Amino acid sequence: MNLKVIAFDADDTLFINEPYFEEAEKAFCILMEDYLSHQGISKEVFRIQIQNLPLYGYGIKAYTLSLVETAISISGGTITNKHITRILDLGKDLLQKPIELIDGVEETLKSLSSKYKLVVATKGDLKDQQRKLHDSGLGPYFHHIEVMAEKEAVNYEKLLKRLDIESHEFMMIGNSLKSDVLPVLEIGGYACHIPFHTTWAHERIDFEVEHANFKAIKDVREVLNLFQV
Structure with a gap:
C-alpha cells in the first residue's frame, strides 16, 4: 500500500454511539407500551426510520422525528402532548451525551x-x-x-x-x-x-x-x- x-x-x-440509541429506544418502548409490545414498537420504529431516510437522512434529529411519527402511528393519533414532550426530551438527551x-x-x-x-x-x-x-x-x-x-x-x-x-x-x-x-x-x-x-x-x-x-x-x-x- x-x-x-x-x-x-x-x-x-x-x-461510542449506538448503545445510546438503544437506551433511548428502550425508554421509548416503555413510554409507549400501553399501545403495543416492545418488539412491535421497535419494529415500527425501524420501519419508519428507513421510510424517512430519503427525507431526513441520519442522525439524532432524524431519529427523534421518526420516534414522534411512530408514536402517532401506533397510538392512532391519540398520543398526548405529555408523551410528545417526553420523546423530544429523549432526543435532546441524546444530543447532550458525553463523548x-x-x-x-x-x-x-x-x-x-x-x-x-x-x-x-x-x-x-x-x-x-x-x-x-x-x-x-x-x-x-x-x-x-x-x-x-x-x-x-x-x-x-x-x-x-x-x-x-x-x-x-x-x-x-x-x-x-x-x-x-x-x-x-x-x-x-x-x-x-x-x-x-x-x-x-x-x-x-x-x-x-x-x-x-x-x-x-x-x-x-x-x-x-x-x-x-
Missing part, C-alpha cells in the same frame, strides 16, 4: 498522524458530528471532516477529488461493512473493518467480504500493525 490518506468513521469507531472514546483510539491517531493525512468520513447531522469531534478532543488529529448523506461509492469518489488523491492512496476504517467497506472497495480503495459489539440493523450485511484490499481487525490499535507505525 502506498497510502496518503486514512479516513475514520466516527460513531462506534472513534467514540466516550473507544479504547486505543487516541494513541492510534497520534501515531498515524505523524505519517498520514487523517480525515473523518461519517454520516449523520453535521452540527452534531462537529460537536462530538470537538468534545472528543480528537479534532487536532484530523485534516478534514466529511459528513455524507449516504456512504455510497459516488460520495467517496467526491471525497477523493476534494482530497486530490487516487483511490489506491486511500483507506477507510470503520465498524460498518455496508457503509465503510463495500463502497470503498468498489472504487478501488482500501478498507479496514473494526467490529463494534452492537450494530444498527440497517448497517448489517449477510455475507462475508473477500477482497485483496480488505483488512479485518478486532481492535483499533491493530491498525498500527498494518502500517508498521
Whole structure:
C-alpha cells in the first residue's frame, strides 16, 4: 500500500454511539407500551426510520422525528402532548451525551498522524458530528471532516477529488461493512473493518467480504500493525 490518506468513521469507531440509541429506544418502548409490545414498537420504529431516510437522512434529529411519527402511528393519533414532550426530551438527551472514546483510539491517531493525512468520513447531522469531534478532543488529529448523506461509492469518489488523491492512496476504517467497506472497495480503495459489539440493523450485511484490499481487525490499535507505525 502506498497510502496518503486514512479516513475514520466516527460513531462506534472513534467514540461510542449506538448503545445510546438503544437506551433511548428502550425508554421509548416503555413510554409507549400501553399501545403495543416492545418488539412491535421497535419494529415500527425501524420501519419508519428507513421510510424517512430519503427525507431526513441520519442522525439524532432524524431519529427523534421518526420516534414522534411512530408514536402517532401506533397510538392512532391519540398520543398526548405529555408523551410528545417526553420523546423530544429523549432526543435532546441524546444530543447532550458525553463523548466516550473507544479504547486505543487516541494513541492510534497520534501515531498515524505523524505519517498520514487523517480525515473523518461519517454520516449523520453535521452540527452534531462537529460537536462530538470537538468534545472528543480528537479534532487536532484530523485534516478534514466529511459528513455524507449516504456512504455510497459516488460520495467517496467526491471525497477523493476534494482530497486530490487516487483511490489506491486511500483507506477507510470503520465498524460498518455496508457503509465503510463495500463502497470503498468498489472504487478501488482500501478498507479496514473494526467490529463494534452492537450494530444498527440497517448497517448489517449477510455475507462475508473477500477482497485483496480488505483488512479485518478486532481492535483499533491493530491498525498500527498494518502500517508498521
